[in-house]
Amino acid sequence: MIQPSLWHVLQPKWRTALQRLREERDNGGYGKMIIITGVGSLFWAGVFGVLYKILKTLRGVEDLGPLIPAKILGLVLLSFISILVLSNVITALSSFFLAKDLDLLVSAPVDWLRLYLAKLGETLIHSSWMVALMAVPILTAYGVVYKGGPLFALYALIAIVPMLVLPAVLGSALTLILVNIFPARRTRDLLSIIALGAAAGVILLFRIIRPEQLARPEGFRNLLDFLTVLRTPTSPFLPSEWSTKAIMGFLRHDFDPLPLILLWTTAAAFVTLGALLHRAMYAQGFTKAQEGAERFIRGGFWRWTVSGLLRGLPVAKREFVLKDIRLFFRDTTQWSQLILLAVLVVVYLFNIQALPLHRGEPVGFYYVNLVSFLNLGLAGFVLASIAARFIFPTVSLEGRQMWLLRSSPLDLKALLWSKYLVGTLPLLILGLLLTGLTNVLLEVSSFMMILSLATMAALTLAIGALALGFGALYPQFETENAAQIPTSFGGLVFMMATIALLAGVLVTLARAVYTYVRAAFDGQPLGVTPEMVGWFVAAAALCAAATVIPLRLALRRMETFEF
């Protein structure tokens, strides 16, 4: 029997992608495309600019000049490979075992090799596109600084592609083995905890070793020791090291074909071994993946705790809040993100504590207040990112069950209110904790403490409303994975709106804080002037508008939802 081509097996995927692009273009018009291209270009330009400056500076340095760029590239590619293995393991689980098209493909007379290659390709593209895009400005900076010429683009592609293939094969093979041991749904839970735990561990470790100390001259005991470390490859067996050697060899006009041969032959060998493993274990694993993660829940925990606290609420609102809390804590892909969040908070506070501010000089007071004030913006940004991850997707996640909510007499206001409460209350507690603890560490005056806490409370209420509002204005009802929803266009618009709000509030309050700090600096009596009250009222009005308007718009939009 003639087998369908790989291109044919992948046809639904690329046709869907093309259609989605067409729909995006038709729905959003050129405005959407301009915003996405603008933000993307800005990011690329930023990465390129910073690296270009570093490489340009380093090129002029004797001894270290030729070594450090290669080391930087090696480290960047190594971190890419680590990220890729993790993301490939998670993506492979979806594409090889949980995807909706598998029943059709497995029941069709498509041979195992085509199925493997099609799914491997799908896994590779899904998990590597972001890393590949990130590599573009980095490699461009190297190409420009070292005058690689137009051929460098093609050469870099040849050196990078096998480096993307290897983690895809490795990730798929790991998933295949795991699924043969645990049911697929359990494996997904397990993997999301492992992945986030690993990420959290790396962040914590990286922060605790305080890399900024390496920049101090007294940190180097001996230049020769340092040079020796730089000359030693990270690991001669890592593909990232081969890619680095291949790229740097080309750029230094010292071409050596060995790294390229190593990369391509290893990739080919890995694909072959991966395919053999797939032939031996896939059928058994796919069967196991059909088993549900049956779990018997006696759980009255939330019913007796949260339900008791919400006793005063109407039953519909109470049941809705309870439902949202249960769904969150029973979905490992959702609650496990809290691990990362906790680590980020610890790192945040660690950074504030490490600031060298208290040296007993009068200028310390100025800096303490400045940091405390600017911290509002930073904490606001952190809260916005958390809201984008947890509050923004909530309306979209109701999509498939909207038939139930719309056919019941549940008032949409109650639905919106419940979602706002469940999302914003924890955010408010976190915001106040972050601001309060930071201010305690900074030893700020009570004026700054009250101002920061009040501003943070108002900002959090507005950020929660903006997240919910934009989530309803740009719903993603087709996406089942909550983590993908914030990366949509609506998520980008939400982040931009929130940054504008943060800037607006900080600019409005800046004058009031300056007046206060100036008075303290000049030794004048400290007090709240009518002008300062005016600025406070303006900031509060801004936050109130950013709270009420998005919620109203969300309600109006939700009334027009059709399913």
Place this chain on the structure above:
Amino acid sequence: MIRLQNLTKNYGSFVAVDDISLHVPRGVLFGCLGPNGAGKTTTLRMIAGILRPTQGRVLLGGDDVHANPLAAKQRLGFIPDRPFVYDKLTGAEFLRFVAGLYGQEGDPVERRIAELLEVFELTSWQNELIEAYSHGMRQKLIISSALIHRPECIVVDEPMVGLDPKAARLLKDIFRQFVAKGGTVLMSTHTLEVAEAMCDQIAIIQHGKIVAAGTVTDVRREHQAGNASLEELFLKLTGGAQVRELAEVLGK
């Protein structure tokens, strides 16, 4: 009980439901028949308040579903054709949640949940996450959720899909008893035997319009179909009789 007045639904230039007017009296089991894409599901979803009509209105017990939705929906139990529910809730939690949406709680709800789970043989599954339920079990759970608040009328899209013969029979009995006690059922179905055996009245929808309505006898008489079965009548009215011979399609 259910009244549709000049109901129209357009999707862009496509007219899915075209100026339908219909009255389903209290105590009647009404069947909505029609080929795929005729506009049945769209009509039912407009009645349930999920879709907004382009024109016309839907009245449930005198309340406009879109002008006065809370009062109208209080009377309604809706059963969709695709059983999408919250996977991470247990069956009992889901039913408690739905009861809450209708403002009901406490011991009467707990008793009702136990009763419905018992009837649909889901008691041993009540503390199991819904993600572990089969398609048929999900359908049974959704049917239970539509009955939990004791509605006056039930709107159901393809009720028998995914049910085993025992559950299908149970559902037929439940609907008949519900109607006998004064309730109203409006259902869409492709299973003509079910419609012929169960429905007091039917409407046949084709290209978004009602092409025939009334009792099966009325429709036969109106279209001079003699003693034709409902299947023959359906094919005559919807153009299905013109399909090519089965053997030709199968290529044998």
